[in-house]
Amino acid sequence: MDTSRENELPQSQQQGRGTSFLKTCFNGLNALTGVGILSIPYALSQGGWLSLLLFFLVAVLCWYTGLLLRRCMDLNPLIKTYPDIVEFLILEGDNLHKLFPNMGFKVAGLKIGGKQAFVLLISLVILPTTWLKSLGMLAYVSAGGVLASFLLVVCIFWIGAVDGVGFHKSNVLLNWRGMPTAIGMFNFCYCGHPVFPTLCSSMRDRNRFSKVLLVCFVTSTINYGSMAVLGYLMYGEHLKSQGTLNLLIN
Secondary structure (H helix, E strand, O other): OOOHHHHHHHHHHHHHOOOOOHHHHHHHHHHHHOOOOHHHHHHHHHHHHHHHHHHHHHHHHHHHHHHHHHHHHHHHOOOOOOOOOHHHHHHHHHHHHHHOOOOOOEEEEEEEEEHHHHHHHHHHHHHHHOOOOHHHHHHHHHHHHHHHHHHHHHHHHHHHOOOOOOOOOOEEEEEEEEHHHHHHHHHHHHHHHHHHHHHHHHHHHHHHHHHHEEEEEHHHHOOOOOOHHHHHHHHHHHHHOOOOHHHHHH
16 A cells, blocks of 8 residues: 555646646647758758658657657656757857858957857857746746747748748659658657657646647647748748748848
């Protein structure tokens, strides 16, 4: 009887305190709808229209592997985290440097410019989020990231429909030579698995994590798919590796 009580105690405590369903959805969406949204139009241009079928297949497979990851955690309660190395700072520094190439600042007489300056600035912005002990608090930050991703899609649509870029017909149905590139980028869009164990273990009701995964993958797939189709219709085979680089040209 003592053993059963010990097994029930952590679960009952977790039901009383933890992250809600909605906040976990925001955290999951923020993990999935990341920097991949900038490159998804280029991936479609490399693989052609039929590669969208492969994109949806990748989404289903990654969703299923997320469910398998949750089952592994149920079998072994000691599984809590999945270490992740974040290249986000370097990528953001590179993107911002292309948008503002002449920006820099001085610290104690030392001039810091270019990518290094933006990497430092992004680090200072992100650093406070690592001090949050509760994923419930982090959900508000995640909601901002999710909103930014959806706003990016809206901006792309606005540029194509209103600002004169327009939507053009692209006739490439399938490009076998560009398919490896497309597959790699499609998989990159759904590389949120490192944070899934943390999200699951922090939930108030872990039994609902499967529904969280479903909501996150469906929503992010719609967002990714919209971005891919809009970007490909606007720029076709002239798309660059990041959609924002085409915006600078126009």
